[in-house]
Amino acid sequence: MKKFLLTISFLIVSGFLGFAQQKPLSQLTVEELMQEPDQFVGILPSRPQWSKDSKTLFFMWNPSGEGFPSYHKVGLDGNNPQEVEDVSEGFPSNYQYNKDRSKIVFERSGDIYTMDVKTMTETKIISTVARESNPSFHSDESVITFISDNNLFSIDTKSGLIKQLTNIKITEDDEDRPNRPSTPRNGNRDQDKWISDDQQTTSEILREQRNRPRRFSAAGQRFFQQSQGEGRMSQIELDNVSGLQLSPDGKYVSFSVWVAAENPAKNTIVPNYVTSSGYTTDINARPKVGGDQSYREIGIYNIEADSFYILDTKQLPGISDLPDYVEDYPDKSFSKEPRKVSASNIVWSNDGKYTVVQFSSLDNKDLWIMRLLPSSGDLIPVDRQRDEAWIAGPGIGRGMNFLPDNKTIYYQSEKSGYSHLYTHDLSTGVVKQLTSGNYEVYDPQLSNDGKTWYFTANMKHPGIRHFYSMPLKGGKPTQITSEDGHNDVTLSPDEKYLAILYSYTNRPTELFIQPNKPGAAKKKVTESLQAGFKQYNWYQPEVITFKAQDGEMVHARVYKPENPNGAGVIFVHGAGYLQNAHYGWSSYLREYMFNNMLMAKGYTVLDIDYRGSAGYGRDWRTGIYRHMGGKDLSDNIDGAKLLVSEYGVDPGKIGMYGGSYGGFITLFAMFNHPDVITSGAALRSVTDWAHYNHGYTSNILNTPIEDPIAYKRSSPIYFAEGLQGNLLIAHGMVDTNVHFQDVVRLAQRLIELGKDNWEMALYPVENHGFTTPSSWTDEYKRIFKLFETTIGKK
Numbered sequence: 042m043k044k045f046l047l048t049i050s051f052l053i054v055s056g057f058l059g060f061a062q063q064k065p066l067s068q069l070t071v072e073e074l075m076q077e078p079d080q081f082v083g084i085l086p087s088r089p090q091w092s093k094d095s096k097t098l099f100f101m102w103n104p105s106g107e108g109f110p111s112y113h114k115v116g117l118d119g120n121n122p123q124e125v126e127d128v129s130e131g132f133p134s135n136y137q138y139n140k141d142r143s144k145i146v147f148e149r150s151g152d153i154y155t156m157d158v159k160t161m162t163e164t165k166i167i168s169t170v171a172r173e174s175n176p177s178f179h180s181d182e183s184v185i186t187f188i189s190d191n192n193l194f195s196i197d198t199k200s201g202l203i204k205q206l207t208n209i210k211i212t213e214d215d216e217d218r219p220n221r222p223s224t225p226r227n228g229n230r231d232q233d234k235w236i237s238d239d240q241q242t243t244s245e246i247l248r249e250q251r252n253r254p255r256r257f258s259a260a261g262q263r264f265f266q267q268s269q270g271e272g273r274m275s276q277i278e279l280d281n282v283s284g285l286q287l288s289p290d291g292k293y294v295s296f297s298v299w300v301a302a303e304n305p306a307k308n309t310i311v312p313n314y315v316t317s318s319g320y321t322t323d324i325n326a327r328p329k330v331g332g333d334q335s336y337r338e339i340g341i342y343n344i345e346a347d348s349f350y351i352l353d354t355k356q357l358p359g360i361s362d363l364p365d366y367v368e369d370y371p372d373k374s375f376s377k378e379p380r381k382v383s384a385s386n387i388v389w390s391n392d393g394k395y396t397v398v399q400f401s402s403l404d405n406k407d408l409w410i411m412r413l414l415p416s417s418g419d420l421i422p423v424d425r426q427r428d429e430a431w432i433a434g435p436g437i438g439r440g441m442n443f444l445p446d447n448k449t450i451y452y453q454s455e456k457s458g459y460s461h462l463y464t465h466d467l468s469t470g471v472v473k474q475l476t477s478g479n480y481e482v483y484d485p486q487l488s489n490d491g492k493t494w495y496f497t498a499n500m501k502h503p504g505i506r507h508f509y510s511m512p513l514k515g516g517k518p519t520q521i522t523s524e525d526g527h528n529d530v531t532l533s534p535d536e537k538y539l540a541i542l543y544s545y546t547n548r549p550t551e552l553f554i555q556p557n558k559p560g561a562a563k564k565k566v567t568e569s570l571q572a573g574f575k576q577y578n579w580y581q582p583e584v585i586t587f588k589a590q591d592g593e594m595v596h597a598r599v600y601k602p603e604n605p606n607g608a609g610v611i612f613v614h615g616a617g618y619l620q621n622a623h624y625g626w627s628s629y630l631r632e633y634m635f636n637n638m639l640m641a642k643g644y645t646v647l648d649i650d651y652r653g654s655a656g657y658g659r660d661w662r663t664g665i666y667r668h669m670g671g672k673d674l675s676d677n678i679d680g681a682k683l684l685v686s687e688y689g690v691d692p693g694k695i696g697m698y699g700g701s702y703g704g705f706i707t708l709f710a711m712f713n714h715p716d717v718i719t720s721g722a723a724l725r726s727v728t729d730w731a732h733y734n735h736g737y738t739s740n741i742l743n744t745p746i747e748d749p750i751a752y753k754r755s756s757p758i759y760f761a762e763g764l765q766g767n768l769l770i771a772h773g774m775v776d777t778n779v780h781f782q783d784v785v786r787l788a789q790r791l792i793e794l795g796k797d798n799w800e801m802a803l804y805p806v807e808n809h810g811f812t813t814p815s816s817w818t819d820e821y822k823r824i825f826k827l828f829e830t831t832i833g834k835k
Contacts, residue, residue, distance in 0.1 A: 064576050064577055065641065066577055066579075066638065066641035067642065069577065069634070069637065069638040069641060070638075071638070071818055071822045072818055072822075073573070074631060074635055074638065075631060075814055075817035075818040076818075077814055078630060079103065079106045079107075079571075080571065080573070081571060082570065082571060082573075082574045083104075083106050083549070083569040083571040083574060084103035084104075084106055084110050084569060085102075085549055085550045085569050086100050086101065086102045086542065086550065086552040086566070086567045086569060087100065087101045087102075087110070087542070087550075088101045089531045089540040089542065090128065090531065091531065091533045092130060093130055093132070093158070093534060094534075095533040095534045095535040095537060095538065096116065096117060097114050097115070098115050098116075098117075098533075098540050098554060098566070099112055099113070099125070099128040100112070100113055100115075100540070100567075101113075102552075102569070104122075104567070104568070104569060106571045111125075111126075112124070112126070112128050114128070115554075115566050117538060118564070119554045119564035119566045122567065131161055132145070132156075133145075133148075133154075135147060137176065137177050137178060138158075138178075139182050140178075140182065143157070143158055143159065144156065144157055144158060145158060146177065146178055146185055147176060148175070148176055148187075151171070152165055152167055152169075152173060153165070153167035153176045153185070153187050155198070166196060166198060167187065167203075171189045171190055173189045173194075174187065174188050174189075175187060175188045175285075177286075179289070179291070180391055180392075183197060183199045184196070184197055186206075186286075186287045188285055191209055191282055192205060192208065192209050193206040193285040193286075193287060193294050193296075194206060195287065205274065206285075206287060206294050207274075207285065207294050207342055208275060209276075209277045209278075209279055209282055209296075210277065210278050210279075211278075211279065211280065211281075211282065212278050212280050273347075274347060275348075277342070277349055279298055279340070280298065280300075280301075281299035281300075281301070282297065282298055282340075283299065284296055284297040286389070288393055288396070288415065289389050289391055289392060289393035290392075290393030291344070291393075292343065292345060292393075292415070293344065293415045294341070294344065295339060295341055295387050295389075295396075296339070296340045296342070297337050297338070297340075298337065298338045298339075298340055298351065299336075300336050300338060301335050302332065302333035302334050303333050304333045305328065305332050305333055305334075305335075306329060306331055306332025306333075306735065307329075307332075308326065308327070308328055309325075309326045309328065309329065309780065309782075310324070310325065311324040311326045311775055311776070311777050311780060311781065312324070312774075312775075313775050314774060314805055315805045324777060326777045326780065327734050327777070327778075328734070328735065329731065329732050329733070330730070330731060330732075330733055330739055330742075330744060331731075331735065331739075331744045331746060332735070334381075334735065336381055336382065336383035336384075336403060337383045337384045337385070338351050338352065338384055339351070339352045339384040340352070341413075341415050341418065343415070352384065352398065352418060352420065353418060353420070354382045354384075354400060355379050356411075357400060357407075357409050358409070358422050358425055359407065359425065359427065360382070361377050361378065361379050361380065362380075362407075362427075363375055363377065364404065364406055364429060364743070366429075366667060366743060366747075366748055369748075369750055380402050380403065380404060380407075381403045382401060382407075382409075383401055383403060384400050385399045385400065385401055385438060387399075387413070388441060388442055388443060388450070390443045390447040390448065391443065392447045394447060394448070395412065395443070395447065396412065396413040396414075396415055397410055397412055397413065397423060397441070397450055398410075398411050398413050398420070399411075399438070399441055401432065401438060404739075404743070405431045405432050405433075405739070405740050406427060406429060406430075406431060406432065407425065407426070407427050407428075408437070409422070409424070409425050410424040410450070410452060410465075411423055423450070423465055423467070424452065424454070424463075424472070426454055426455070426456070428455070428663070429666075430663035430666035430667075430741075431663065431666070431740035431741065433618065433662060434453070434455045434459075434481070434662060435453070435460040435481045435482065435483050436453035436460055436482065436484070437453055437454065437455060437460060439453075440452065440453065444464065444491065444513070445487075448467050448468045449464050449465065449466045449467065450464065450465050451463065451464045451465075451475075451485075452465075453482065453485070455658070456474075457477060458658050458659050458660060459478070459480060459481055459482075459659065460481045460482055460658075460659075461474055461476045461477060462474075462475040462476045462485050462496070473514075473515065474515075475514070475515035476496075476511070476515070476518065478500065479658065480498050480499050480500040480503070481498065481499055481656060481658070482496050482497075482498050483497040483498065483506070484496060484497055486532070487513075489534075489535075489536060491513065492513050493510055493511070493513060494510065494511040494512070494513065495508070495509070495510055496509055497509070497528070497529070497530065498518070499656055500518065500520075501520075501525065502525075502584075502624070503596060503623070503650075503656045503657055504584055504596065504620070504622060504624045504625070504656065505525045505623070505624050506526075506527050506529075506623075506625070507520050507521070507522045507525075507528055508520075508521045508528050508530040508539065508541075519559055520559060521539070521557065521558070521559050521561075522541065522543075522555070522563075523560050523561075523563075524543065524545075524563075526544055526545040526546075526624045526625050527542075527543065527544050527550075527623065527624065527625025527626065528543055529543075529550075532557070533557075537556065538554060538556055539556075539557055540552065540554060541553040541554070541563060543563075544625045544626030545581075545624060545625065545626065546581050546582055546584075546623075546624055546625070546627075547579040547581040547582075548626065549569065549574075549626045550569075551566070551567045551568070551569060552566040552567045553565050553566060554566060580637050582598040582599060582636075582646075582648070583598070583601070584596065584597070584598055584622055584623070584624060585597055585598075587679065587680065587683045587687075589672075589675065589676050590675055591675075593652075593661075595649060595650065595651065595679065595680070596650045596657070597622050597647055597648060597650065597680060598621070598622045598647070598648040599645070599646070599647055599648075599688070600636050600639070600640040600644075600645065600648075601640070601645060601688065602641065602642075602643050602644065602645060604643055605644075605689060605690075606642070606643030606644065606833060606835075607643075607689070607691040607694055608644050608645070608691065608694040608696070608828070608832040608833050609644065609645045609646070609647065609681070609684035609685075609688065609694065609695045609696070609832075610636075610639055610644045610646045610647070610695070610696045610698065610828060610832075611646075611647045611648075611649065611677055611680055611681060611684075611695070611696070611697045611698075611718075612629075612632055612646060612647070612648045612697075612698060612703070613649070613651070613697060613698070613699030613703035613704075613706045613707060614629060614632075614648065614650075614699065614702075614703055615699065615700055615701040616701065616702030617702075617737065618654075618655045618662065619654060619655055620650055620655040621650060622648060622649065623656070631821075635821060635824075638825075639825075639828070642829075644828070644833070645684055645688045645689075645690055647680050647681075647683070649677055649680045651672075651677055651706070652664030652672040652673045652676050653665040653669075653673050665741055667743070667748065667750075667755075668751065668754055668755055669705070669730065669755040670706070670709040670713070670754070670755050670757070671755075673706060674710060674713065674714075677697070677706060677710060678710065678714050678717055678718075681695050681697075681714075681717050694832040694833075695717060695718055695832065696718065696719060696722075696827070696828045696831070697710050697711075697718050697720075697722075698723075698724065698824050699722075699723070699724065700724035700726070701724070701725050701726065701727070701779060701809065703724070704722075704723035704724045704725055704726025704727070705723070705726045705727040705757065707722065707723040707724075707726065708723045708726055708728065708768075708787075709757050709760065711763075711765075711766055712757055712760040712761055712762075712764055713760055715763060715764065715765035715766050718766065719766045719767065720766055720767040720768075720827055720828060721767075721768055721769070722768075722769040722771065722823070722824040722827055723768065723769070723770050724771045724772070725771070725772050725773060725776055725778075725779050725809055726757075726770070726772070726779065726783070726784065727756075727757075728756065728757050728758045728783040728787040729752075729758045729786065730742055730752050730755050730756050731745045731752050732780065733779065742755055757787070758787050758790055761791055761794055762794050764791065764798075764799065766798065767798045767799075767827060768798065769799075769800055769801075769802065769823055769824065769827050770787070770788070770799065770800070770801045771801070771802040771803075771804070771820050771824075772801070772803065772804070773806075773807030773809060773811065773816075774804060774805045774806075774807070775805070775806065775808050776807070776808055777808055778809035779809060784801065788801055802819070802820060802823055804820070
């Protein structure tokens with residue numbers, strides 16, 4: 042019987058392998074690749090989370106590929122995942138543990154409850170007509186704080202005494218208060234000011250509100266309010282207050298104030314032509330880069346003194362420093378007033394002895410960690426990260442907190458050129474770098490006992506991510522996961538097991554369970570791939586490096602055909618801050634499969650992690666500062682030359698395609714290097730960075746008013762006269778990210794220049810990321826046709 046079963050198993054495996062080899066990659070079609078991924082590839086597992094007792098793993102999945110993903114559960118053996126409707130385990134959706142995790146506190150229907158975790162016994166401790174929220178255990182765990190009517194309260198669970206800790210009144214919506222926009226976002230400023238002024242003549246109350254003295258300084262100057270006498274609490278008028286928090290010693294309440302931009306940029310409109318009503322409708326979309334930005338201030342209320350103040354950011358070292366780019370504008374006047382900053386975080390040590398606050402400048406060139414003396418409002422420098430490009434990188438500006446000793450903070454910094462983990466002892470001022478090397482640290486967390494670090498890092502190779510442990514005070518990291526690729530780990534609450542979302546270059550993500558021991562075997566939990574995907578033997582692209590013109594080494598994936606046709610294609614990934622020449626499953630799954638198809642047709646395909654890509658440290662990340670279309674473009678052009686010199690590609694038969702930032706690079710390559718790139722497909726591409734959003738663009742190019750040089754040399758629309766080759770422009774007409782207006786303006790420019798050999802494909806129902814298979818299919822059939830009829834011809 043055992044022999045029979047083994048024979049059957051062999052036949053099944055052999056049959057599957059034979060079936061997988063029945064279809065060569067050359068038979069792939071665009072229609073097949075661009076169908077819904079769940080029908081062809083499968084719905085991959087996601088969002089793993091452990092049960093409270095660490096014995097069950099929950100995750101989202103849909104093995105059938107039909108319908109939508111749902112929650113499943115599996116035991117530690119990893120066998121037989123089962124679909125479940127509820128993963129709450131009887132717990133509310135939001136709650137907070139006490140220190141030993143024996144109790145939780147939570148809000149339900151506006152009332153406050155506690156629950157004994159072991160017995161699951163609930164106790165209602167607050168029940169009023171008002172709505173209570175945000176309950177939290179204080180350092181003295183017999184005290185629970187909560188928010189009601191925008192104020193902080195506490196309840197002593199032993200005595201039942203409830204105390205109101207603040208007396209904040211949220212001011213009415215008043216446009217003329219100093220921290221609000223002076224005019225509506227979309228209005229004509231002169232006209233709206235006249236209407237506003239005229240309105241004051243008809244109402245004495247409105248005139249009174251306009252002339253009312255301000256209650257605090259939105260510019261961050263300290264303002265102490267005098268006590269109203271013993272037993273009475275002064276009323277504080279503030280706008281947009283949140284994050285009320287009682288200090289561990291019970292003496293202070295910290296809070297955040299959201300300060301709206303005084304002169305925000307105007308919103309844009311995206312017309313929607315294909316609607317159920319038959320009428321064109323307008324979609325309100327993001328503003329363009331520039332304009333004033335909103336920010337956060339931190340306030341401190343002294344309970345005993347009945348006074349409060351807003352932290353004075355003029356104390357920050359270098360607050361008035363001008364950026365280096367001003368040297369390019371000798372005839373332009375730049376203000377040396379203190380820059381606007383936003384307070385991103387305030388953290389109290391558990392014993393209340395130390396308080397640290399984190400600030401970032403709105404120009405994103407500075408990040409400060411400051412020690413706060415709550416009694417005076419004085420700020421003492423702890424760490425300043427200054428980057429003449431912009432502050433970013435894995436973990437930068439996030440995750441700052443105290444170690445268990447209550448005197449040492451930890452944070453991440455790119456001081457060494459890569460994002461690493463640092464500590465700063467506030468009692469001695471000693472700074473220690475815990476990790477070091479030419480790699481990035483991702484998502485560091487402390488063990489339950491506070492003695493061990495856990496984190497992910499690309500230590501072995503920029504494109505390989507493993508999970509590591511390390512002693513609290515630093516030392517050699519220990520690699521826990523074994524198989525190279527991408528290991529995305531969720532640690533169980535008891536820290537005995539890892540849930541691993543693992544993938545490789547040609548193997549999509551699956552879920553595994555592994556004991557938390559270096560080199561331990563992992564158990565595969567899911568099998569997600571559909572028959573359509575499994576019938577092909579997908580190519581494992583080689584990860585290579587080549588030398589750029591400035592001597593830097595560039596990482597790339599290369600797809601080498603068995604029967605090359607002499608043509609080459611460069612795929613340019615999108616941006617933000619992204620990596621694609623790695624050893625994990627690509628987030629560009631359609632493009633990965635399309636590259637397989639191109640390779641099978643004889644094209645040599647190159648996929649480059651150009652300057653600005655993630656995973657390679659600070660200098661690589663900021664290599665595009667003030668010149669997008671500079672080193673990022675030259676890296677791709679150097680890749681094209683590599684195709685010729687190393688892979689036998691005909692120098693007159695190189696194409697390029699990519700979406701979003703990849704479309705932008707494709708346009709620039711077609712306009713600035715027509716001798717290198719013969720044909721290009723620019724998908725949902727930025728054509729003029731002055732029309733993109735503020736959060737992304739202002740980091741890299743500053744703002745158009747402040748740094749017009751950066752925008753003019755970084756925007757393809759100014760270089761359109763260089764077009765000589767064959768260009769396909771494809772764009773969704775309801776794109777609220779890169780607006781359709783971008784390519785409309787470029788089209789007009791090409792028309793006026795009398796350019797030939799370009800065409801535009803429009804997709805009336807598509808946003809930035811396409812959602813319908815018919816649109817994907819049409820777009821990629823056009824891309825393939827472009828290459829086949831130009832560079833692919835014999």
